Amino acid sequence: MIERLHRFYLKEQFQPGLAGLFINPFFLARRALWQAMRDFSPQVRGVVLDVGCGIRPYRGLYAIERYVGLEIDSPEARARGLADQYYDGGRFPFDDASFDAVLCNQVLEHVFAPEPFLAEIARVMKPHARLVLTVPFVWDEHEQPLDYARYSSFGLQALLERGGLAILEHRKLNDGAAAIFQLAVAYLQKVLHTRSRALNLLLCATLMSPLSLLGLVLGAVLPRNPDLYLDHAVLARKR
Secondary structure, eight states, rough: OOHHHHHHHHHHHHSSOOHHHHTTTHHHHHHHHHHHHHGGGOOOOSSEEEEEEOOTTTTTGGGEEEEEEEOOOOOHHHOOOOOOOEESSSOOOOOOEEEEEEEEEEEEEOSSSSSHHHHHHHEEEEEEEEEEEEEEESSOSSSSSOOOOOOHHHHHHHHHTTEEEEEEEEEEEOHHHHHHHHHHHHHHHHHHHOHHHHHHOOOOOOOHHHHHHHHHHHHHOOOOOOOOOOOOEEEEEOO
């Protein structure tokens, strides 16, 4: 029973449904990320590399030939035991043109030298391969001290092009009132966070969920602002 509840909790953190509104303080951001990953899923097929795979939250979206999760080698990554390969932060441990698709979700902001990192992604992509990349634009510092950058749409495009990649589709996620409410909830989550998971869930359900619901509604009805948004979601190809 406890294991089932844990799996349900993790699902609601990255694929939030109605329950996620009450137990996930990042409901608005994660909901938009999941929708973008789902919409891009037809482009993800064959042999797929997930760079910085973490707990592999989007693995179930794809009907693929083979999935390879890659993590930078660390005690934390080894303890999770979910990656298939580890690397030292430099060259990926794969031959040129090995993959039909690459996923890279909320990782680029933690890469201090993004150009060689993106060049490595391009190197291991087959000529027809696709990259699905998400990265924050407006967000607080997180996973400190390994949080190095935020990218505008223009900066991200230039960075990808220098890495040998061309954008096919670029979405700005939560480009409206939802961004303001998600940032407010994220602020409350950080300043009110305790060591008690039960208390954190109670605070989310009672104090934060009304703001998330309001952001969901107002984000749908108020005009959008393409200059203020939470995350990028990009579909790219090898140049």
